[in-house]
Amino acid sequence: MEKSRRKFLKIASHALGGALAAGIAAPLVGLVVHPLMKETVYGTEDFINIGKREDFPVGVPKKMSITSSKMDAWNVFDGLVMGSVWVIRQEDDSFHVFSTNCPHLGCGIDWGQEENKFLCPCHGGVFDVDGKTLAGPSPRGLFAFKTKIENDNVLVSYKEII
Numbered sequence: 001m002e003k004s005r006r007k008f009l010k011i012a013s014h015a016l017g018g019a020l021a022a023g024i025a026a027p028l029v030g031l032v033v034h035p036l037m038k039e040t041v042y043g044t045e046d047f048i049n050i051g052k053r054e055d056f057p058v059g060v061p062k063k064m065s066i067t068s069s070k071m072d073a074w075n076v077f078d079g080l081v082m083g084s085v086w087v088i089r090q091e092d093d094s095f096h097v098f099s100t101n102c103p104h105l106g107c108g109i110d111w112g113q114e115e116n117k118f119l120c121p122c123h124g125g126v127f128d129v130d131g132k133t134l135a136g137p138s139p140r141g142l143f144a145f146k147t148k149i150e151n152d153n154v155l156v157s158y159k160e161i162i
């Protein structure tokens with residue numbers, strides 16, 4: 001009788017120890033396996049939605065923020081502001097999207113409503129509504145981004161300059 005009770009207690013304590021070990025090991029295994037099974041770094045997706053087509057008046061530049069989500073290991077960052085762009089809806093409903101940074105030395109470019117031109121405050125850079133250099137030291141026109149329309153949404157490829 002004593003022998004079978006000892007045997008039972010031995011099996012029960014092993015079972016309890018095994019259950020506790022499994023309870024501790026499972027999250028650790030998950031910690032190691034999770035990065036192998038799932039994408040753990042993402043962000044700056046190819047095309048970023050910047051609004052509905054009708055949000056943009058034809059021919060008038062509108063400044064928009066570029067926001068995205070980013071995952072880095074176990075940290076998820078939503079609504080990260082990555083930068084901004086000038087968006088100009090064309091007569092034919094296509095879109096021109098320009099960087100807000102001057103191609104000369106990167107200063108922020110503003111739209112001069114009265115001048116009807118993009119103006120850089122740093123060294124007098126001037127660009128027309130199509131992004132072409134009109135005056136100043138910039139060796140090229142404004143940086144333009146690839147765009148497309150999907151379901152009436154304006155999408156911008158913020159990492160691809162054309």
Ligand code: FES
Nearest residue numbers: 102104105120125
């Ligand atoms: S940074 Fe714009 S003109 Fe120099």
